[in-house]
Amino acid sequence: MLKIDGITRRFGDVTALDGVSLEIGQGEFFALLGPSGCGKTTLLRILAGFETPDAGAVTLDGSDLLGLPPNKRPISLMFQSYALFPHMSVAKNVAYGLEREKLPKSEIKQRVSEVLETVGLAEHGNRRPNQLSGGQRQRVALARSIVKRPRLLLLDEPLSALDKKVRADMQLELKRLQHEVGITFVVVTHDQEEAMSLADRIAVFDRGNVRQVDQPVALYERPRTRFVADFVGANNLFEGTAGGQDALETEGFGRLPGTPLDGVEEGAKALLGVRPEKVRLGEPDDAKGLRGSVLDVSFYGGVSHLSVDVPGQPKPVLVAVQGASTTQPGAEVGLSWEPQDAVIIPVGQ
Template identity: 65%
Template sequence: MIRIHEVTRRFGDTTALDAVSLDIAEGEFFALLGPSGCGKTTLLRVLAGFETPDSGTVTLDGRDLLALAPHRRPVNLMFQSYALFPHMTVERNIAYGLAREGLPRAEIRERVTEVLDTVGLTALARRRPQQLSGGQRQRVALARAIVKRPRLLLLDEPLSALDKQVRAEMQLELKRLQHEAGITFLVVTHDQEEAMSLADRIAVLDAGRVQQVDTPVELYRRPRGRFVAGFVGANNIFAGRLLASGGLDVPGVGVLPAAAGDAASGDITGLVAVRPENIRFADPDGDADAPLQGTVLDISFFGGSSRIAVTVPGLDRPVLLTAPGPAPVAPGARVALSWHPESAVLIEETVETTVETTHG
């Protein structure tokens, strides 16, 4: 439905968007994920009509979207601040855009009643924003956006103002609303968990460029490049030589478990990533072949699981692993670590021969 082709936007010497190309399907819940300053909000503003790109095209159903004034586009933007009118009731806030378009009162009443029911605010229709909780105000803003029935709804960090519990509830609510309304949603967020739980597909941006577009599962399992591997979830990144016979030869550490390299081209120098949940403890005395030996540095308990950091001689950063429930070890313990070779994902080929272990 939406085709973004080589869109570039500069602000002085800063390139906010650098030849960005994306396709968004009708009815899709699409997320733009990246750190602050990566260009995701600028792209949202281009689609809304608040920014004009220096080059590139944006089409909706094959028609030039950039040629339309903002108020003529079948696009609605839900602001991060919600921007509700404090002197208006919930139902008047929702009806405002329809009234500005000059729709008949009967149609306005019907559409407002319908959307109030959809977002579960019928009982609060006569209240004003200051009488509502943060989650309820967010629902009002959503209702005001979808009541106009746009083809595309843009959401800029929609859940950032909510506490953790309400945010989790609203993530489910957003998915339900998107499904019921049948509107294409494009959400901008820097929260990887939010993007992974909401979106059908995710575009990861960094420094104005698209680094990878994929489903949440594939993005997590098969990151392409160092940035995506480090930004989407925690990761252990090892640099070395991927052997055609199997294993990753890390200078000063040894051969770590990894799938065989490309036999046709021989050994490959590059980076591989191993997720913390794929690393297990081995017996440091009984498993002489355990690839890594180290000392437990720190343990973080999260209720259902524990994140354990282990310092390993030869690596400049601790190796992270996740264990179910309370940690089976204590800080200072000597441990051995291992993982299945298929868990080590090649993320980047490089000419570097140094060792690096990082985590996101």
């Protein structure tokens, strides 16, 4: 539905976007994920019409989008701050865009009523924004965005102002609403958990470039670049050379088991990534794996995180185990994993 082709945007000496190309399908929940300053919000502003690219094209259903002014694009943008009118009621906030289009009052009333019902605010239509909780204000902003029935809804860090529990509830709510209203959602976020829980597909941005586009599980389990492996979730990274079909050859640790990505040539410089939950704790004299001493144990309710100092590894190895760990700081442990649980990535990608 949406095709972004070679979009470049520069601000003086800074290249915010460097030839970015993406394709987003009808009804898809698509996330733009990356650290601050990577270009994802600039791309969102270009789609909304608030920025003009230096090069490239954007088409919506095959028609040029960049030639249309912002108010003529079939797109809604939900701002990070929500930008609600404080002097207007919830219903008036939601109706504002429809009133500007001079639609019949009966149609406006019906559509506002329907969308407030959809977001669970049917009983709050007469309240002002300052009488609502953060989560409710977020729903009003969302209702105002979808009441115009856009082809595309852009969300800029939509949940960043909410506390953790409300944010988790609203993630489920956003996903439900997206399926219910059938609008294509594009969300900008630096929160990996948010992107992974919401999106059908994720584009990972780094310094104005797209490093990988994939479904959440594939992105997590099979990162194709060093940046993605390090940025998306916690990861233990080891450097060496590809040692065939199931190992990385390292100077300090010998052969470490792993599965190479397609295109990794034997003998080439490579990186092995293994997630903390895939690392097994064992006895320190276990000949199959690494050996180290436990630096710290942190309990997070359903899972414990252990930080293990392995001589020769610049960063501690992270291990995640279910429940409360009985291992104490200072204990000597062995670490191992199965080849299919680690991925070997070409260095330089």
